[in-house]
Amino acid sequence: MQGETETVLTRRDLLSLVGSVAGSAAMYHAMTSLGFAAESGYKGPVKLEGDPKGASVLILGAGLAGMTAALELSKAGYKVEVLEFNSRPGGRNWTLRGGDSFTELGGMTQACEFEQGLYLNPGPWRIPYHHRAVLDYCKRLGVALEPFIQLNHTARMRSAAGLSVSVTSRPIFRAMFRNCSPRRRSRASSTRPCRPKTRRFCCRH
Numbered sequence: 001m002q003g004e005t006e007t008v009l010t011r012r013d014l015l016s017l018v019g020s021v022a023g024s025a026a027m028y029h030a031m032t033s034l035g036f037a038a039e040s041g042y043k044g045p046v047k048l049e050g051d052p053k054g055a056s057v058l059i060l061g062a063g064l065a066g067m068t069a070a071l072e073l074s075k076a077g078y079k080v081e082v083l084e085f086n087s088r089p090g091g092r093n094w095t096l097r098g099g100d101s102f103t104e105l106g107g108m109t110q111a112c113e114f115e116q117g118l119y120l121n122p123g124p125w126r127i128p129y130h131h132r133a134v135l136d137y138c139k140r141l142g143v144a145l146e147p148f149i150q151l152n153h154t155a156r157m158r159s160a161a162g163l164s165v166s167v168t169s170r171p172i173f174r175a176m177f178r179n180c181s182p183r184r185r186s187r188a189s190s191t192r193p194c195r196p197k198t199r200r201f202c203c204r205h
Contacts, residue, residue, distance in 0.1 A: 045140075046072045051077075054079065056078065057069075057079070060083050061082075062083075064090070064134070065091075066082055066084075070082050098114035100112045125148065127145070153170040155168065155169045157172060
């Protein structure tokens with residue numbers, strides 16, 4: 001009808017709605033169905049054919065794709081050289097530990113002051129189970145992996161008030177969502193977390 005405005009739902013809006021209603025797992029499956037997080041079609045080690053005859057290959061970028069190409073081409077007999085702009089390999093995959101520093105594009109330098117053994121991955125945090133090629137290269141090259149625990153309902157939590165009794169996170173999360181209205185619950189995934197009566201719940205224990 002004339003005068004009515006049509007609401008356009010973007011992919012981002014759709015995924016946000018799926019995530020707020022059904023959780024991150026459902027959103028990831030939705031992304032997979034839409035082709036944004038499709039499973040890897042990797043079937044095994046790459047087998048390059050042909051005779052390089054001393055050919056040279058120049059690869060721009062020492063990210064995962066560049067280093068994988070360099071590895072496979074060198075195994076096939078090519079002379080490979082990799083050019084990387086940054087002072088480290090890995091592309092967007094890298095780790096910051098105590099003592100490291102990072103200079104942003106604007107020129108600001110930040111120093112990492114983590115304690116011994118602590119680290120942060122500013123890029124990808126985890127390897128999904130269906131990224132078969134990455135996992136296979138990790139196995140073949142002896143790259144150590146560790147489990148990524150995103151949510152642990154059995155983890156013990158303690159009140160900031162300093163109470164001596166701790167409780168598991170499961171009832172705390174249950175109380176958080178019970179005290180949030182559906183509207184605030186849907187907004188929590190895209191804006192800021194709601195502020196339920198979690199503290200009062202903890203004090204009862």
